[in-house]
Amino acid sequence: MGESNGNTEPITIDAWFHYYISPEFLDGIRSVAAEFERIHPEYRIRITGHHFEDMPGAVASAASRGKHPAIAEYLYLSTREALDTRDRNGRPLFRSVEGALRGREEIRGQPVVLGDVLPSARDYFSYRGEVMAMPWMVSTxxxxxxxxxxxxxxxxxxxxxxxxxxxxxxxxxxxxxxxxxxxxxxxxxxxxxxxxxxxxxxxxxxxxxxxxxxxxxxxxxxxxxxxxxxxxxxxxxxxxxxxxxxxxxxxxxxxxxxxxxxxxxxxxxxxxxxxxxxxxxxxxxxxxxxxxxxxxxxxxxxxxxxxHLIGGDALWLSDGLPDEVERGALAFLQFLDSPEVAARRHQSTGFSPVTRSAVSHLTRSGWFELNSHHRTAVELLDAHAPTPAARGALIxxxxxxxxxxxxxxxxxxxxxxxxxxxxxxxxxxxxSLLNERTPPGATVREMGRSTA
Missing domain, CATH: 3.40.190.10 (Periplasmic binding protein-like II)
Structure with a gap:
């Protein structure tokens, strides 16, 4: 249980998520955020939705004004854009989630599950030896x-x-x-x-x-x-x-x-x-x-x-957040990949359970016995070769x-x-696409179209 702030207002954490077909996709995310808030009443998660193709440009535009979110979701194809995005002072906008956790086993009472993430997903969102973003919806x-x-x-x-x-x-x-x-x-x-x-x-x-x-x-x-x-x-x-x-x-x-x-x-x-x-x-x-x-x-x-390569998304943590905001954001990221939450997300969306503990939870419940077609993806994501080829490209x-x-x-x-x-x-x-940068407000569809 999180600590309350007495009579003060909850600390707001702005989190920007994708939707793929319609904004109603975010209803499930808002439900999980409300569950987190009941456990941690000192925080309020403010969810904002963007179409997945628009996210890199929307974040870049907000960062140029100093109005970026604490958490932002990027499609795996946009990982290089996330690494390249800068704040209004020209510094990298996002910091390594692994570095922010600094080896802790819990954050604000929330167990840290980053080390339990299936290796294919963990490695894809790593850069120069550190996990940069929290994998949360993956496929193969x-x-x-x-x-x-x-x-x-x-x-x-x-x-x-x-x-x-x-x-x-x-x-x-x-x-x-x-x-x-x-x-x-x-x-x-x-x-x-x-x-x-x-x-x-x-x-x-x-x-x-x-x-x-x-x-x-x-x-x-x-x-x-x-x-x-x-x-x-x-x-x-x-x-x-x-x-x-x-x-x-x-x-x-x-x-x-x-x-x-x-x-x-x-x-x-x-x-x-x-x-x-x-x-x-x-x-x-x-x-x-x-x-x-x-x-x-x-x-x-x-x-x-x-x-086998992955698809899907990861959640990126902004650098330079106030300490309590960063702690709450990290706790929310761990909650999203906690065994029960990750298992429910798999069952409702089809994206693979992202941690081994979520896989174990589903196995004990008999889920894979009744839905053996989901087991293959989990086995492939867990049987990973730690090479640059198997990790996939960042372009x-x-x-x-x-x-x-x-x-x-x-x-x-x-x-x-x-x-x-x-x-x-x-x-x-x-x-010719390699030297392009994400201009504020640009969409993935607009980037590189002149040569495609």
Whole structure:
């Protein structure tokens, strides 16, 4: 129980959170904030919502006026923007959460859970050896499988490599009444960066941007070319279904919806997606009368897998806060990832439980026995390789880089562009984004659009 301030007003902590579709997404966050306030009546959490694409510019604009929040949520793609954002005196706006906690086991009576965060999430939001922000909503890419189509085709084992996936697609297509294609996934930059990372490749120099701002985007690396050529061959052979919709900053929901629809309609046996969508896809299969299971995305046969990337968000702590405000903000960050709260958030949103204690809480309750499709993501996030490749890249204008590689692969698939040439052009385009800064008020959509 927190200490009260007698007759004084509660200390206000301004916290800015994302919403993805509508502001109603914030209702659950406000409910958790109210729960925290009941435990810690000396604090008031003032929640403000911003669309996730607008957050970096909104924070930069507020910081230039000295009106920034104590806590701000950033999408993982905007991590470099968070590191680069400055206050009105030109100093970094955010401080390391790990440094602020200074090894404490509790803060304002709230147990510290930072060290319990699943390693993939903890490492992604680390920079130069310190955890910069508190991971709280994380996901990872998955492959979802129509087990009924595999059984009909006599495919006994779910494919684990690119070669095995091609063979399984051929078997499914050749089976009686089989679909015209075997697999689909959205042409989206997340899958591209995952394919590079799982081969041990880097997407940017300077250790993937983790030892300083990168100067090159390595979209034409050997790992990137291996993936592009395999993907192109899967398309040419008819195994891969491309709907033709690029999952860029304008059309990502449509591209994912088209891929999921093809899977639900049994026009393919495999679909790649986010772990957040697993329950939705499993339910769609159940409605159509087939069983769905979740698995890691297949990897290059020639290279052992090097770990699985994350998606999702983290919460950043402003530097220079009054001591009691900082303590309250840190306590709130720990409360958000406490076992029961993190478990409830997973159950209501589909984002993975972010700490091992939350996973244990869900396991004891029998959650994973009834919802085994959620277990795969947890296992992948917990089985982490601590390398620059597996940690993922920190790139300025990452959303713009996603659009650039999506455009390039669209040409490789439909115009049969030569992968090495087209990805070399994409790498030069992406390099121009690296020196851009987040102007006050800019949105992620506006950043880097001139070259995308």
């Amino acid at each position: 890419p998955l492959m979802l499988v129509n087990r009924s189509l595999l059984d009909r085709a006599g495919v006994e084992r779910v494919p684990r490599t690119w070669r095995e996936l091609a063979e399984a697609c051929a078997a499914v297509r050749a089976s009686p009444g089989g679909p015209d294609h075997g697999v689909t996934w959205a042409n989206y930059g997340w899958f591209f960066q995952h394919a590079v990372a799982i081969q041990g490749g880097l997407l940017a120099d300077r250790d993937n941007g983790r030892q300083g701002r990168p100067e090159k985007v390595l979209l034409d690396s050997p790992e990137a070319l291996a993936y592009a050529r395999w993907w192109q061959s899967m398309h040419r052979e008819g195994h891969y279904l491309y709907t033709g919709t690029k999952a860029d900053s304008r059309s990502t929901p449509q591209a994912f919806s088209e891929a999921h629809a093809a899977f639900a309609e049994e026009r393919v046996a495999f679909v790649w997606g986010s772990s957040v969508e697993a329950a939705q896809v499993v339910e769609a299969g159940r409605a159509q009368g087939f069983e769905v299971s979740t698995h890691p995305i297949p990897h290059n046969d020639a290279v052992p897998p090097h770990g 300025q204008g990452f959303s713009g880089v996603h659009d650039i590689v999506t455009d390039a692969m669209h040409d490789v698939l439909l115009a049969r562009a030569e992968p090495a040439t087209r990805l070399r052009e994409a790498a030069e385009q992406a390099r």
